[in-house]
Amino acid sequence: MEKNYYFDHSATSNPKPQVVINSVIEALTIFNGNPSRSSHKKSIELERKIFEIREKIANFFNIKDPLQIAFTKNSTEALNFAIKGINLENCHIITSVLEHNSVLRPINYLKDEKNIKVSYIIPDKNDEIVIENIEKNITSNTKAIIINHISNVTGYIFNLEKIGEICKKNNLIFIVDVSQSAGCYKIDVEKYNIDILCFTGHKSLLGIQGIGGIYVNKNISLTPIIEGGTGSYSKIPRQPSKMPECLEAGTANVPGILSLGAGIDYINSIGLDFIFNHEWNLTQYFIKKISTIDSVIIYDNFNVPRGPVVSINMKGINASELTNILSEEFNIFTRGGFHCAPLAHKYLGTYDFGCVRFSFGFSNTIEEVNYCIDSLKKIDNFLKNNS
Ligand SMILES: Cc1ncc(COP(=O)(O)O)c(C=O)c1O
Structure with missing residues (x-):
């Protein structure tokens, strides 16, 4: 060839690494059940396996509670959950000119439907200039900073640690799109004060397509934009508000989740x-x-x-x-x-x-x-x- x-x-x-390919085969053979739905041994075993992968992700991004991580289809879904789920209205947010449409389009929805004003930060080789610009744009009506870590066009790296400090100081929700950095650059949710982290599994995390995830700080309650079966709280008429069920309606993508776990193992081994x-x-x-x-x-x-x-x-x-x-x-x-x-x-x-x-x-x-x-x-x- x-x-x-x-x-x-x-x-x-x-x-994809061979271990990732093997994990998909395992998902379709050894672990082929529906997690959190039935109480037989196969389902419980898979549930346990998925929890271990949540723990792996938590360790990888330095997230305290693995149950604050929900699996999504990709980062596009995670970003929609985040940007539309924090219920912003009549306020101001800050983002950058380097964002992907998975950030820009949900933000444009907020501009059109919820009267949100937006400031767009430009990159600079000097971090201090970026930080000064962000600070200059903060008003009493600013509620969130939504930014990507590494640009998919220029490779520019935003300094998350410094932007996280600004968010903490000004009480702003800090939403970060790590689609391009997860798996190739260190991300520390605690250190950077990240409130919501959105990642995709198929890029540098080396998993298959169709899997991603979202971490949501305990103090934030997202309004789910998809509701359905969770295998728990079945008699409650609306989506449970507890993470991760809140954002995990419908049968999980088990091959995707296992491939993500295998991808992270592979990255950790190197x-x-x-x-x-x-x-x-x-x-x-x-x-x-x-x-x-x-x-x-x-x-x-x-x-x-x-x-x-x-x-x-x-x-x-x-x-x-x-x-x-x-x-x-x-x-x-x-x-x-x-x-x-x-x-x-x-x-x-x-x-x-x-x-x-x-x-x-x-x-x-x-x-x-x-x-x-x-x-x-x-x-x-x-x-x-x-x-
Ligand atoms: C910076 C950035 N954000 C978000 C996405 C969306 O990723 P996905 O298509 O896996 O949802 C991409 C994909 O290229 C990206 O580069």
């Missing part, structure tokens, strides 16, 4: 720092080498360190054409376009044409990155000879 060069880990991680350093080395090396290619424009190349994401354009070719050539001619898989982050593209000046995103994962090697750099050089030469 022809070798593939997969640089689209921000979309989903690939390949070490998060080791993973981050490997990805950071590839990212730095890639940036350094492609900076010397005449036609390459790298966007927001100022953040050190940054997530393993590099977005570029090449003069003389549009983003979707470049993505296609990389795929068809070189077997290099990237993502072109707008990456579900329209305001990020406005901020970068790429709103009209998009850009091409290279996102690295733990499975990538320096040889693969070198092949990618050589391929970009070949395209650059072709463009020069044909302009």
Whole structure:
């Protein structure tokens, strides 16, 4: 089989570790029951297994109570639960221009339907400037800060510790989207004063698609936007308010949950720092080498360190054409376009044409990155000879 060069880990991680694949097979064989529904041994055993995975997630993010974590379909669902569930009305919130549509669209719903005013923070290489900007935007009517940790377009890392301090000082709800950072960068819910953490299982956490989760601080009670069976409190007419049932209506995604547990085990066995350093080395090396290619424009190349994401354009070719050539001619898989982050593209000046995103994962090697750099050089030469 022809070798593939997969640089689209921000979309989903690939390949999945063998232990993750094995866990899905286990879910469909050994553990194939319905958790929290029946009281037979199989169901109870699975219930126990799922609790252990909640504990694993709690340890991974430094969350005190594993029962404050609910499983969701992905971070999009978690973010909708959070942003729509905190019952904001006639107030002000702060977010950033680097947000994904899974944050922007629920916020736009609040703007349209609940009279919410929004301030959008821009990134800066100096954290202090970002912090000052956030502080300047806080008013007596500000209720929450909703921000992503690592941008899926530029790899920019928001300083959660400092933003969390501001939230604590000003009594603001702190909602964080860690879709791009969970599994490649340390996240500490307690230390960063995070009230609601939204994560997806299929990116750097290495699980399968269709699983994610949400942590909600005990002091916050979310209004559930989906109601249904929980296997408990069956006679109560509305959704129980207790976590995790409150946000877990319907039969759980057992293969997804087990794959997430296996993904976290895999990450722990290697070490998060080791993973981050490997990805950071590839990212730095890639940036350094492609900076010397005449036609390459790298966007927001100022953040050190940054997530393993590099977005570029090449003069003389549009983003979707470049993505296609990389795929068809070189077997290099990237993502072109707008990456579900329209305001990020406005901020970068790429709103009209998009850009091409290279996102690295733990499975990538320096040889693969070198092949990618050589391929970009070949395209650059072709463009020069044909302009
Ligand atoms: C920053 C960010 N937030 C949220 C999401 C949504 O993730 P999911 O599609 O798994 O819900 C993504 C996906 O690319 C993302 O990059």
